[in-house]
Amino acid sequence: MKVLSIDTSNYVLGIGLLDGETVMGEYISNIKKNHSVRVMPAIQTLMNECGIKPGDLSKIVVAEGPGSYTGVRIGVTIAKTLAWTLKIPLSGVSSLEVAAASAGRYFNGYVSPFFDARRGQIYTGLYKFEDQILQAVKEDQLVMSVDWVQTLNEMNSKVLFTSNDLHLHEKVISEGLADKAVFAAITEHNPRPAELALLGRDKESVDLHTFVPNYIRMAEAEANWLKSQENNK
Amino acid sequence: MTTKDQLIMGIETSCDETAVSIVKNGRKILANVVASQIESHKRFGGVVPEIASRHHVEQITIVLEEALAQANIELKDLDAIAVTEGPGLVGALLIGVNAAKALAFANDIPLVGVHHIAGHIYANRLVAEMKFPLISLVVSGGHTELVYMKEHGHFEVIGETRDDAAGEAYDKVARTLHLPYPGGPHIDRLAQEGQATIDLPRAWLEEGSYDFSFSGLKSAVINVVHNAQQRGEEIVPAELAASFQESVIDVLVTKTLKAVKQYGVKQVLLAGGVAANKGLREALSTAFVDLDVDIVIPPLALCTDNAAMIAAAGSVLYEKGERADLTLNGNPGLEITIHNDSRK
Ligand SMILES: [Zn+2]
Numbered sequence: 001m002k003v004l005s006i007d008t009s010n011y012v013l014g015i016g017l018l019d020g021e022t023v024m025g026e027y028i029s030n031i032k033k034n035h036s037v038r039v040m041p042a043i044q045t046l047m048n049e050c051g052i053k054p055g056d057l058s059k060i061v062v063a064e065g066p067g068s069y070t071g072v073r074i075g076v077t078i079a080k081t082l083a084w085t086l087k088i089p090l091s092g093v094s095s096l097e098v099a100a101a102s103a104g105r106y107f108n109g110y111v112s113p114f115f116d117a118r119r120g121q122i123y124t125g126l127y128k129f130e131d132q133i134l135q136a137v138k139e140d141q142l143v144m145s146v147d148w149v150q151t152l153n154e155m156n157s158k159v160l161f162t163s164n165d166l167h168l169h170e171k172v173i174s175e176g177l178a179d180k181a182v183f184a185a186i187t188e189h190n191p192r193p194a195e196l197a198l199l200g201r202d203k204e205s206v207d208l209h210t211f212v213p214n215y216i217r218m219a220e221a222e223a224n225w226l227k228s229q230e231n232n233k
Numbered sequence: 234m235t236t237k238d239q240l241i242m243g244i245e246t247s248c249d250e251t252a253v254s255i256v257k258n259g260r261k262i263l264a265n266v267v268a269s270q271i272e273s274h275k276r277f278g279g280v281v282p283e284i285a286s287r288h289h290v291e292q293i294t295i296v297l298e299e300a301l302a303q304a305n306i307e308l309k310d311l312d313a314i315a316v317t318e319g320p321g322l323v324g325a326l327l328i329g330v331n332a333a334k335a336l337a338f339a340n341d342i343p344l345v346g347v348h349h350i351a352g353h354i355y356a357n358r359l360v361a362e363m364k365f366p367l368i369s370l371v372v373s374g375g376h377t378e379l380v381y382m383k384e385h386g387h388f389e390v391i392g393e394t395r396d397d398a399a400g401e402a403y404d405k406v407a408r409t410l411h412l413p414y415p416g417g418p419h420i421d422r423l424a425q426e427g428q429a430t431i432d433l434p435r436a437w438l439e440e441g442s443y444d445f446s447f448s449g450l451k452s453a454v455i456n457v458v459h460n461a462q463q464r465g466e467e468i469v470p471a472e473l474a475a476s477f478q479e480s481v482i483d484v485l486v487t488k489t490l491k492a493v494k495q496y497g498v499k500q501v502l503l504a505g506g507v508a509a510n511k512g513l514r515e516a517l518s519t520a521f522v523d524l525d526v527d528i529v530i531p532p533l534a535l536c537t538d539n540a541a542m543i544a545a546a547g548s549v550l551y552e553k554g555e556r557a558d559l560t561l562n563g564n565p566g567l568e569i570t571i572h573n574d575s576r577k
Binding site: 037044212225 | 276281284286287289290291295297298308324328332336340559560561562563
């Protein structure tokens with residue numbers, strides 16, 4: 001069972017290859033460079049290195065968002081197209097879930113991975129490892145980091161934060177949670193494509209034709225249009 | 234000895250149509266599937282890039298599958314995959330480009346990047362064989378150009394719009410007349426019902442220029458409507474539409490005719506979405522009757538965005554040796570002349 005995983009939902013570009021119980025290879029970069037140009041070459045390079053041909057793959061797993069709309073779409077488009085043409089199953093995994101798995105496997109408490117969403121907002125969710133299995137405690141959402149911290153404060157437990165955008169919200173978190181807040185080390189912020197592959201490996205596969213990213217947020221034009229429809233009633 | 238047929242897949246996602254097509258030997262359409270998003274964008278009065286990109290992701294594999302089924306071929310039968318590389322909406326282009334790259338990689342098929350306007354021009358080759366040298370009049374929502382071609386795959390832009398494209402002017406005038414989006418077809422229909430009684434300007438620009446300008450005309454139309462309102466007069470929409478359309482067509486046809494004579498071409502090709510305009514089709518067909526020049530006007534379905542035109546252009550570019558690798562990107566500002574120095 002050879003699984004190819006693709007994560008382009010944020011600046012991190014991650015490609016992973018899982019063969020049964022072995023992680024064959026991972027490609028990770030965390031730079032502000034164009035995903036559209038780099039994803040397919042990264043897949044090709046990693047597969048070549050590992051001696052895997054497209055026809056050898058048995059499943060594709062993709063990080064389905066939330067994250068950059070364009071970024072997520074590139075990964076999802078490639079994943080759907082590969083799964084379709086290779087006639088193999090496809091699974092989508094929350095980009096936040098991957099981040100939680102990448103940093104919190106041995107943490108005794110909640111894990112809150114997040115991506116900055118500008119104007120004080122973050123995409124985040126709350127996860128917890130129970131018997132080595134990652135559970136979602138609160139669903140992925142778009143929220144003001146100030147409000148999120150308040151929600152977590154009421155839970156009276158240690159919370160591990162992991163994010164490449166940590167510096168943008170560290171102050172809010174520290175002030176709101178004091179010593180209940182734990183920050184992951186810099187080496188754990190990049191979501192690991194092997195974790196993505198593992199999370200998706202046994203997950204039920206989707207109908208690839210209708211599969212779309214989880215944007216969380218409606219397109220602005222659509223939200224405005226709906227609002228205007230409401231007002232005209 | 235028989236030579237093997239050449240099979241090219243075209244993929245087009247530059248604006249609001251998700252399209253995949255299979256074309257044999259550059260001229261015969263085996264499949265031409267277009268999923269239009271127009272109904273979704275109507276409520277916004279124009280194409281919203283983010284919404285367009287979302288729809289492309291929803292449609293891409295469905296359209297791919299339908300095209301293969303229609304053509305009754307398998308991916309491994311393809312000689313190349315041709316994809317619109319630009320210009321267009323960048324987020325929308327990226328869907329087609331990345332799907333094409335994934336297909337090319339997984340099936341080890343050559344990849345060719347195609348300029349969208351080269352596609353529009355080559356829609357003509359699905360109707361009639363091209364005769365060089367030729368001139369193509371490209372008129373669409375985003376483009377108004379005269380392109381000279383001395384041979385296959387070589388493009389020289391001899392005139393282009395300095396402000397609005399003809400299609401944009403149509404949409405803006407349609408909005409002024411409170412016609413629904415997209416306005417072009419409505420203006421065209423109204424124009425058939427009225428007489429061109431209103432005097433509107435024609436921008437000829439300086440002597441010898443093949444460039445176009447439609448912003449002055451657009452402003453003039455808005456002024457006419459505005460002044461009429463101030464005087465409490467009634468504007469007859471059909472008359473205004475007819476007058477506007479006459480002005481646009483007069484400039485387009487006159488400049489094309491001039492170029493045809495100066496460049497001594499054998500053929501004139503009409504290309505782009507506005508080529509679906511009935512008034513323009515009629516005016517062009519009559520303007521060239523006395524000249525020894527072929528005029529080719531593709532059927533409506535090949536004038537608007539489709540992937541058969543991308544496959545048709547891709548066929549020639551593939552023969553010329555053009556290849557793209559897996560770093561191919563969507564390029565919203567791509568120049569058509571990129572095809573002139575063969576990218577092997
Ligand atoms: Zn077009």
